Amino acid sequence: xxxxxxxxxxxxxxxxxxxxxIDAVAQMRWxxxxxxxxxxxxxxxxxxxxxxQKRWKCRNCRRQFSVxxxxxxxxxxxxxxxxxxxxxxxxxxxxxxxxxxxxxxxGVTQKTAWFMLHRLRLAMQSPERGTKLGSKGGECxxxxxxxxGRIQNMHKDRKLRYNQSGGVFGGKTIVAGILxxxxxxxxxxxxxxxxxxxxxxxxxxxxKFGSTVYTDDYVSYTGLQSRFxxxxxxxxxxxxxxxxxxxxxxxxxxxxxRGLKGTYVAVEPFHLDRxxxxxxxxxxxxxxxxxxxxxxxxxxxxxxxxxxKRLTYKELTGKDGATPF
Ligand SMILES: [Zn+2]
Numbered sequence: 001x002x003x004x005x006x007x008x009x010x011x012x013x014x015x016x017x018x019x020x021x022i023d024a025v026a027q028m029r030w031x032x033x034x035x036x037x038x039x040x041x042x043x044x045x046x047x048x049x050x051x052x053q054k055r056w057k058c059r060n061c062r063r064q065f066s067v068x069x070x071x072x073x074x075x076x077x078x079x080x081x082x083x084x085x086x087x088x089x090x091x092x093x094x095x096x097x098x099x100x101x102x103x104x105x106x107g108v109t110q111k112t113a114w115f116m117l118h119r120l121r122l123a124m125q126s127p128e129r130g131t132k133l134g135s136k137g138g139e140c141x142x143x144x145x146x147x148x149g150r151i152q153n154m155h156k157d158r159k160l161r162y163n164q165s166g167g168v169f170g171g172k173t174i175v176a177g178i179l180x181x182x183x184x185x186x187x188x189x190x191x192x193x194x195x196x197x198x199x200x201x202x203x204x205x206x207x208k209f210g211s212t213v214y215t216d217d218y219v220s221y222t223g224l225q226s227r228f229x230x231x232x233x234x235x236x237x238x239x240x241x242x243x244x245x246x247x248x249x250x251x252x253x254x255x256x257x258r259g260l261k262g263t264y265v266a267v268e269p270f271h272l273d274r275x276x277x278x279x280x281x282x283x284x285x286x287x288x289x290x291x292x293x294x295x296x297x298x299x300x301x302x303x304x305x306x307x308x309k310r311l312t313y314k315e316l317t318g319k320d321g322a323t324p325f
Contacts, residue, residue, distance in 0.1 A: 143177055
């Protein structure tokens with residue numbers, strides 16, 4: 001981007017031109033140039049750009065495609081001039097952005113803003129699944145927390161869905177989290193229960209064997225010493241014992257809950273994973289002395305992750321119909 005915007009105000013101005021938006025999305029999603037979504041191999045590259053239609057035409061299959069195809073923006077009647085400032089706002093506001101704030105900022109309805117935010121959160125999902133946190137000699141904090149408790153206010157059919165899909169415990173949703181202290185990276189997700197197998201499977205899948213793992217003395221964490229150096233803090237006695245504590249991941253829980261309470265008010269368990277992704281994105285990409293990321297960097301990172309992700313109206317609401325957002 002040139003001249004690259006640095007603030008929200010500059011971003012809104014910069015992305016007020018549709019062609020600028022198209023160029024920015026194209027550049028971040030197709031690192032080696034635009035390519036046809038329907039064709040494989042070399043034939044798919046180097047399509048014509050139809051300037052007046054703001055679409056590309058494939059030299060191979062002759063089909064036309066827009067920059068939105070195959071991204072979180074696909075099928076959306078909302079202009080990129082609104083989508084990109086919304087992404088800027090969401091990637092950079094510490095406690096998140098409510099659909100009411102976005103509604104006022106962009107002049108879209110609150111309902112539209114709510115749907116937009118859910119799609120934008122997909123771009124904030126960490127792409128690094130498959131890799132593990134920790135290392136031999138490295139330290140990870142592991143903890144679980146309970147969020148919400150509004151299930152009693154929901155419609156019956158939804159209640160049933162939540163119970164079937166798990167993730168609900170006494171009206172609250174359980175979230176498991178792991179913090180890699182050196183990499184300053186957090187991973188968290190909704191889990192169905194706090195059984196030993198459930199919690200330890202998360203640790204086995206996400207932490208390198210041989211890492212030091214800090215937990216509290218909850219019974220589900222016993223037995224970890226076969227694969228990890230397991231150090232336990234007994235919260236009945238103290239919260240910190242030298243390096244043995246879980247304060248880092250608990251800080252993340254406070255951030256998550258502050259966002260949920262202050263900004264999002266009534267998050268349903270079904271949507272919680274996307275809010276967690278959003279908060280983890282900002283946490284994992286916050287600027288540090290060694291890695292001074294700024295607002296534009298966070299925005300560009302999320303923009304590079306908009307492709308190959310879709311969230312339809314039906315997936316969000318369970319209802320059929322054209323996507324109205
Ligand atoms: Zn093609």
